[in-house]
Amino acid sequence: MTAPEAASPTSATPAPTWREAWAVYLQPRVLIVLMLGFSSGLPLALSGSTLQIWMRESGVDLGTIGLFALVGTPYTLKFLWAPLVDALHVPIFTRAFGRRRGWLVFSQLLLIGAILLLALTDPARSPLFVALGALLVAVMSATQDIVVDAFRVESLPESEQAAGMASYVAAYRIGMLVSTAGVLVIVSGFEGADIARSLAWTWGYVVMAALILIGTVTALAATEPTQSAAAEAATSTETAFSRVLHAAIGAFSEFLSRKYAWVALAFVVSFKLTDAFSGSMTAPFVIDIGFSKVDYAAIVKGVGLTATLIGGFAGGYVARRYSLVASLWIGGVLQAVSNLVFAWLALVGTNQWALAVAISAENFTGAIGTVIFVAYLSALCQNPLHTATQYALLTALAAVGRTYLSSGAGYVAEATGWPQFFVISVVVAIPSLILLAWLQRRGHFDAVGPVKV
Template identity: 25%
Template structure:
C-alpha cells in the first residue's frame, strides 16, 4: 500500500480531481446509500427474526445484537481508510472508491457464507459471518462518509446529499428486510440471503464502469484484476483474524460463566460508562496543548486529539447527547421483529410492513428532516427528531396490547419509521458539522461510532431486559431514553469549537 494525501489536497505532479455536479453528487450518494443499506438488516433485524424462527432463546438473540457494536469501533480502522490505498483499485478509481469496492466484495462473500449456514445449527459460525458482514458494511460507510464531507463541507450542501444517502440507505435496508423475509416465506433462508447478496453486489460493476478519478488515467482492466486479487487476500486474512478473536472471546465468556441465564445488564452499563471516564481523564492534558503542539501531532491519534482539543470539556456533553439521541431506534430494531413474531404476525405481514410501509414512512421522514434542516436551526430540528423518535418507540406498547391486525402493525411501523427517518437525517447533518475538514472520515467515524456505543451495548442486553420488564416496559423505556436527549439541547446548541491560530 502507498501513502498519499487525502482527496482534495494537492498532490505533486497531478491535477486535483474535478468536483462532481450537485446532480451527480445526489445520484452518487443514492447509490452509495443503497450499497451500504442492503446488508445492514441481514446481520441485524432479519438475523434476529431468523434466529427467532429457529427457536433460539430470546436472551441469546439479544446477544447477537452486539454484532452491531462493531460499527461503533470503526474509528480504530478509519485512519487506515484515510491514509492508505487499496492495491489495484486505487490506481484507477482513487482511494475512496477503492475502499468501497473492496468492502463490496467483503459484503458479498460474507452474505453468501451466511446463506449456506442459514440453518443456524452452529451459532458461533453464524456469528462469525455476521461479524464479517458488519465489518465490511461499516468500512464502506467510513469511506463514503469521508468523501461526502470533503465534497460538501457546509450545512446547506450537506442537507440534500444526506437526504439522498439516507433515501438510498433506507430504501435498500427496508427492501432487503422485506425482500429477504418474503423470499424466506416462499422458499427458505438460504435463497433469501443469496438474493440479497447478489443485489448488494450490483453497485460494484457500476463503480467499476465509472471513469477514473483523474483525467488521463489508463489501465482499467489491469487495475480491476489486481484489485480483485489483492481484495481476496485481504478478505481471507480478515476472516482468519475474526475467527481467532471470536474463539478467544467465546472461551473467555464461557470461562466467566456467562450464559443465557446471566443478567448482563449491570456489566453492560459499567462498560458503557468506561469511555466517558477515560476521556474525562485525558481531556485536561489535551486542553493544555498549544496550537503549535496540536499542529505537530500526527499518526493514528491526531484526528481524535484535534477533535477533543477543539471542543474541550464540552465534548463530554456532545458525546452524552449523541449517545442518547438514537437510543430508541437501536433498541427498537433489536426486538421489534421478535415482538411481531410473538404477537402472531406472519412472515408475509412482516415482509409487507418492512417493505412498502416502512420505506414510504422512512422516506417521508428523511425528506422532511432534510428540508427543515435547510430552514430551521439544528437545535429545533434535533428537538423535533427526538420527539418523533420517542413516539416511534412508544407506539409498540399499543401494538403489544392490541389484537393482531394489519392496521395495528402497519400503523405502528409507519410511525416508527417516520420518526426514525426524520431523526436520522438531522442527526447525520449535526455530526457532519462537528468534524474538521482536515480529518473528515476519522472524526466522523469516531462521532457516529460513539453515538451507537451505549445503544448497542444495551441492545445486547435487550433480551435480558425483556424477560424482566416485558415488551411494553422495554419499549416505554427505550422511548424515554431517546426523549431524554432533549434536556441536553440547551447545552449542545451553545457548543462552539476553538480555532488553532
C-alpha cells in the first residue's frame, strides 16, 4: 500500500493560514449547512443506538437488538426515491420556498410526526410496532438527508466546500450525540422525578422531535441554491414524468460510464464498515460491562462532544491541506485503529477515565474519517440536474455496511466476547484499504479532482 503524502500544488489547495481557515466557517452559507447537519444527524440514533439502549433496558436480547440494524434499510434504498426529490414539486411547499427548500420543510415535518409515533411504542410489549415506528423514522430521515446533501453540494462554492463539509459532519455528529447522550440525560431526569421508565422514554423522544424544528427554521431562513434554481429553469418545460426519468437515468448512466466505477462503488460500501461494525455495539457494550446510562451519557455529552468538534474541524483541515487520496488514507487508518481502544476498555472494566479515552478516540477519529469520506462523495457529484439522486446512490451504498454487513455484530460479540469483537472490527477495515490502494495506483483520485459543482 502506498503511504499518504503531503499534497503538491497541483494535487490539492495550498495550506491556508489559521486566520483564513477559521474565517470561512463564519460564512452564512457554511452556517446554514452547519445547522442542517445537526438536523440530519439527530434522527439516525433514534432508530439506532438510542433505540438499542431503550430495548436493552426493556429486556430485549442482544441478537434481536443486532437485527434491529435492519430498520436502517431506507438509508440503503433512498436512491430509489431520490429522483422524485430531484424532479417533482411538493404542492404548496415548492411554490412557497423553492425546489430544495420546499422538500426540506416538507420532509422535516413528516420526520417530526414519525418520531412522535415511535415515542408511543413499547419495546417490551410490541417489538413489531417498534420496528415499524423506527422504519418510518428511517424513511423520513433518509428523505431529509437526500435534500440536505443536494442543498449542501449545490449551495457551497469550491472555496467553502471543505469548511462546509467539516461543519456539516461536526454538527451531524453533535446531533447524534444529542439524540444519544441527550436522550439518556432526559430519560434519567424524568425517572428521577418518579416518572415510569416507559413514559420517560416517550418524553425523551418527544423532545427530540421538537429539536427537528431547528432544521425547519434554518430551511426557512436559507436561500434557494443558484445551481438548483438554474437546473429547475432548464427543465421547466418538461413533464413531471420526463424530469423523474432524466434524473434517474442521468445519475446512474453518468456515474457508471466512469473508469473503475464498480471498484469505486465497492470502496464506498467498505470505507465506513469498520466504524459501523464497532459502533453498532458500542452502547450495549458500555452498559454490559457495568456503566450506567447516566455515566455513558455524561461522558458522551462532555468529552465526546468536544472530541467530535475537534475531529470535525481537523478533518476539514486535512481535506484542504492534503490531496484527496492522502486524506482518505489518514481517515481510513485512524477510524480502524481507534476500535482497539474499546478492546482495551473491555479489559480495564468500569473505569471512568478509560471510558472517556475510548469515547474521545471514537468520536475524534470518526469525525475525521467522515469529513474526508463526505469530501470524496461530494467530488463525485457535479451535475445539479441529479445531485440528489447521485449523492443518495453513493450514501445509500455506504449505508450497506452500517445496515446489512454490520447487522450480525451482536452475534459476533456474543460468540467472541467484547475484547475479541473490537479486534475483529479492526480487521474489517482491511478490504477498504486494499481497494483504496488499488484505485490510487490507477489514478482514480486524480480523475475525480477537487470538490466543486
